[in-house]
Amino acid sequence: NAGVTQTPKFQVLKTGQSMTLQCAQDMNHNSMYWYRQDPGMGLRLIYYSASEGTTDKGEVPNGYNVSRLNKREFSLRLESAAPSQTSVYFCASRGRGTTGELFFGEGSRLTVL
Amino acid sequence: QKEVEQDPGPLSVPEGAIVSLNCTYSNSAFQYFMWYRQYSRKGPELLMYTYSSGNKEDGRFTAQVDKSSKYISLFIRDSQPSDSATYLCASPKAAGNKLTFGGGTRVLVKP
Numbered sequence: 001n002a003g004v005t006q007t008p009k010f011q012v013l014k015t016g017q018s019m020t021l022q023c024a025q026d027m028n029h030n031s032m033y034w035y036r037q038d039p040g041m042g043l044r045l046i047y048y049s050a051s052e053g054t055t056d057k058g059e060v061p062n063g064y065n066v067s068r069l070n071k072r073e074f075s076l077r078l079e080s081a082a083p084s085q086t087s088v089y090f091c092a093s094r095g096r097g098t099t100g101e102l103f104f105g106e107g108s109r110l111t112v113l
Numbered sequence: 114q115k116e117v118e119q120d121p122g123p124l125s126v127p128e129g130a131i132v133s134l135n136c137t138y139s140n141s142a143f144q145y146f147m148w149y150r151q152y153s154r155k156g157p158e159l160l161m162y163t164y165s166s167g168n169k170e171d172g173r174f175t176a177q178v179d180k181s182s183k184y185i186s187l188f189i190r191d192s193q194p195s196d197s198a199t200y201l202c203a204s205p206k207a208a209g210n211k212l213t214f215g216g217g218t219r220v221l222v223k224p
Contacts, residue, residue: 004156033211040121042201042216043157058211090156101147102212104156 002026006091006105013081013112021076021108023091031094032074033058033102034066036087043090049074081112116140117202119215128224132189136202136215139183143204143213146178148187151199151217160200161187192222 004025013019025032030051035043045058049068063085065077078085088109092102117138126132136146145164149157161176163169169176177186185202201217 040216042117042119043214045211048211092156101159101162102157104158106156107154 004091004093004103004105006089006108008108009106010109011111013078013110015082015112017081018077018079019081019110020078021089021091021110022073023075023105024073025091025093025103026072027093027095027103028071029093029095029103030071031096032068033092033094034064034074034076035090035092036060037090037107038087046076046089078110081110083112086110086112115216116143116213117204117215119202119218121216121218123219123221125221125223126192128192128194128222130192130222132187132192132196132220132222134187134189134200134202134218134220136185136187137183138185138202138204140213141183145204146176146185147203147212148174148176149201149203149214151201153198157201189220192220194222194224196220197222 007022033048034046037043044060047066049055052071055066067075088107090107091105119136147162148160150160151157163176166178166180173190175188199217199219202215203212
């Protein structure tokens with residue numbers, strides 16, 4: 001039972017490089033989210049998608065773009081990486097009508113040099 | 114001021130002790146509350162949720178909400194080394210809305 005799968009798990013980039021984090025869920029959930037987690041800052045929402053075909057900004061969207069490719073997949077793109085984007089990135093999904101339980105992936109650890 | 118705040122810890126206790134975790138929130142729109150547990154190098158997972166003031170028990174875990182003082186607590190009885198993790202409180206402002214997370218409290222239970 002895969003749940004939420006993120007790739008890659010680890011990545012090192014140089015400043016200015018671009019990359020895409022991939023996320024896929026197999027629970028037929030409508031809503032998907034991208035968070036970043038930094039020491040002492042907790043989880044901060046970058047972007048979310050309430051349903052296929054829609055995306056909205058979260059708390060810290062600057063420097064990121066997202067694509068909801070289909071119901072299963074939600075990708076996060078860094079067009080020109082900066083050291084401030086060094087973080088652990090989590091994708092999550094939530095089904096319709098739930099109390100708010102999010103199902104998280106295992107995280108993608110990104111270092112920008 | 115963050116809408117949900119937690120002491121980052123670490124909170125270190127001996128095995129078998131009661132762990133007491135706290136969270137404060139500032140927005141009265143928060144209607145129900147959740148505790149997530151996150152093991153090292155893993156994603157968070159839902160531990161408990163509660164809708165209203167009062168206590169909710171689930172095995173060794175008790176969640177408590179005091180809406181009058183905007184205070185949320187999680188108690189872990191008979192703590193085990195396997196309880197060593199970071200505990201995050203969270204709340205949506207309304208049903209179905211995005212969650213706002215606290216910074217998390219790291220707990221270490223020593224054998």
